[in-house]
Amino acid sequence: DVKVTQSSRYLVKRTGEKVFLECVQDMDHENMFWYRQDPGLGLRLIYFSYDVKMKEKGDIPEGYSVSREKKERFSLILESASTNQTSMYLCASSLLGTTNEKLFFGSGTQLSVL
């Protein structure tokens, strides 16, 4: 079974802090994604990556950056956290060339910025 692991289930941070959200997948997937889920807005794509050291902006990249130094790990970075970044963050991965049915999600990190 594919496993996508997000390092924290709940995280509480202060405004202005630098925040790292970590995601690790164990199936050698090329594609990795970061989404945020907000009530009434669904899932929105922040950033994605097709390969090591490669990144592409999603629909809402402002205020975020990402890092992919190793194939299995994709980090989401909030350079200076703000209250409007309070959200559920979901990481996902998939094998290059497979269909979107094979997109696997982690359990999510609920981030609260105070």
Next chain:
Amino acid sequence: DQQVKQNSPSLSVQEGRISILNCDYTNSMFDYFLWYKKYPAEGPTFLISISSIKDKNEDGRFTVFLNKSAKHLSLHIVPSQPGDSAVYFCAASAYETSGSRLTFGEGTQLTVNP
């Protein structure tokens, strides 16, 4: 600009009856549609999909209908079971292959009452 819309935030049905979840889209480039299911404290999991060349796809109790001219799709669950209680997300992409970006709807909370 919400390109995929699920207008019902919630739906409540009795066990054994039919659940119908609706989804509308505006982008004519969307060619592939998926439904994901999400339980609390878990990531979304793939449920069923349909290509734009079809108007119906069935998998056990789940059937997805696509009306391209109306830009509308629906998910039917028959018969509904209490274990189906979850948030259902409609998603669309321009291509079938993974890595083609998914656009999600807002989600519909389905509650199936025993």
